Amino acid sequence: MSYLLSSDNFAKIGEFIYRKSGIYLEEAKHFDKLAKFIDKRAKDLNVDSFRKYFFKLRFEDKEGSEFQELMNGITVNETYFFREKEQFEVLANTILPELNKKMLSGKPLRILSSPCSTGEEPYSMILHILEEGTVVEQRDIEVIGIDIDSTVIAKAKSSKFTERSVHAIPKSILNRWFKKKALGYELSEDLHGTVDFKVVNVFDKAQMRALGKFDVIFSRNMLIYFDDASRKEVAMTFYDMLNPGGYVLLGHAEYMSRIVSVFNAKKIDSTLIYQK
Ligand SMILES: C[S@@+](CC[C@H](N)C(=O)[O-])C[C@H]1O[C@@H](n2cnc3c(N)ncnc32)[C@H](O)[C@@H]1O
Missing domain, CATH: 1.10.155 (Chemotaxis Receptor Methyltransferase Cher; domain 1)
Structure with missing residues (x-):
């Protein structure tokens, strides 16, 4: 060829x-x-x-x-709902209740999914937060999903998902929050608009700064495509974007200790989280 x-x-x-x-x-x-x-x-x-x-x-x-x-x-956009689901459980059951207790009343909890690909990751956060139930009753929670690829952001905004993408969602949750369509599934209308999706390049400092400060940043399965210098640059961008005491979570094959030493690592069950 x-x-x-x-x-x-x-x-x-x-x-x-x-x-x-x-x-x-x-x-x-x-x-x-x-x-x-x-x-x-x-x-x-x-x-x-x-x-x-x-x-x-x-x-x-x-x-x-x-x-x-x-x-x-x-770009490689592989993703699905409840991928590495222990991290969503730690977010909903441990991190958010802890941050909620410490934060001033009236301030929203802000979570960034960077990168979010076609949206399964930030919506998995929402589904776990709703299942946990208590924090969402006490405080506004804002979830923002960003990705450099505009086609995946358009798909995320459509709220339509394939059979494959929902395969790991327990049946009871799937039935409650999704409608079966001829081709795949559509998110229930109650959840439309619960994630704010944007096309953003994590290396574009101005675009990243414009997103504001966050309490939690998920950055899973993107740093593996970068070299050490780029990983370091992005990790420091996340550090700057986090409120004090905020957390970063990485993919299972990604370790902050190999990138920068500014975060405090904590282990909750088998999940590593990194605190500013
Ligand atoms: C494998 S997906 C990970 C999706 C999700 N976080 C997960 O773990 O299931 C990696 C995503 O990183 C995005 N990406 C790669 N470089 C990026 C950059 N410089 N800024 C923002 N997103 C980027 C790609 O477009 C792709 O959708």
């Missing part, structure tokens, strides 16, 4: 992607996916070489729409 992309050019565009998104692509693993994507975009844009495509991407993309296409084409 011959592609417009060559090995030399892979290094060039790989460096560009890394600098703008933190995503570190390895030639051995990612060449075919990126090469297919570039061939498709070149066809859509009516250009016949990598050089012309790359020129458009770097110098003629004033609105950032070509960069957005690229991000939508290369």
